[in-house]
Amino acid sequence: MDMRLNPSILAADFANLERDLARISSADFAHVDIMDNHFVPNLTFGLGMVERLQQVSPIPLDVHLMIDDPDRWAPGYAEVGAASVTFHAEAATDAVALARRLRDMGARAGIALKPGTPVEPYLELLQEFDQVLVMTVEPGFGGQSFIAETLPKIELLRSAIRRSGHDIWLQVDGGINEETILAAAGAGADTFVAGSSVFGADHPADKIAALRAAAASHRH
């Protein structure tokens, strides 16, 4: 099974994003957290910033929308060239229609679930998505601790993805470090977002390699 390691630039230096994107060029995607101060109690940046990051990033962008009304706003991120656009199930009015629209625009379509959101309603719809993001912290802030109670949801999704026969990426986001990545990989995650553990390291490239090696050692 392929795996991906996506550093979150939420933990980068916002005054030096081009420099920090260069520091993670050995990663698969740069994870970009969009927060609107409504869906989550924090605010980051929006479409204009993503358009510019897209122009200077050495690796493709994995956009995570923590915003209200993604049905209206998500296609704009596909339009500026984000490789993947993930919106929250709790915020979308018509998740399937939105995912189809994102795919038509050439982006990978992702659906995200907060720690307390059950996955069962989505298990029959998995083929509509290219990736599913299981939040392993409450969305809104970096630097929180991994919530181990999310592991059964990851296991359930891994089984359902396997049954579906589709190549759907299973992403975890929040509190991922060299210890917690073992549990997430063991439960079946194959795509790992890590913010503070990568950018808090003296050498982000070495941390990316260490996280990859840890995940590979516990591959499902």
Ligand SMILES: O=C(CO)[C@@H](O)[C@H](O)COP(=O)(O)O
């Ligand atoms: O979406 C989010 C937070 O809501 C994440 O992408 C964070 O940026 C992850 O940060 P760490 O927990 O790895 O510090």
Ligand SMILES: [Fe+2]
């Ligand atoms: Fe995120």
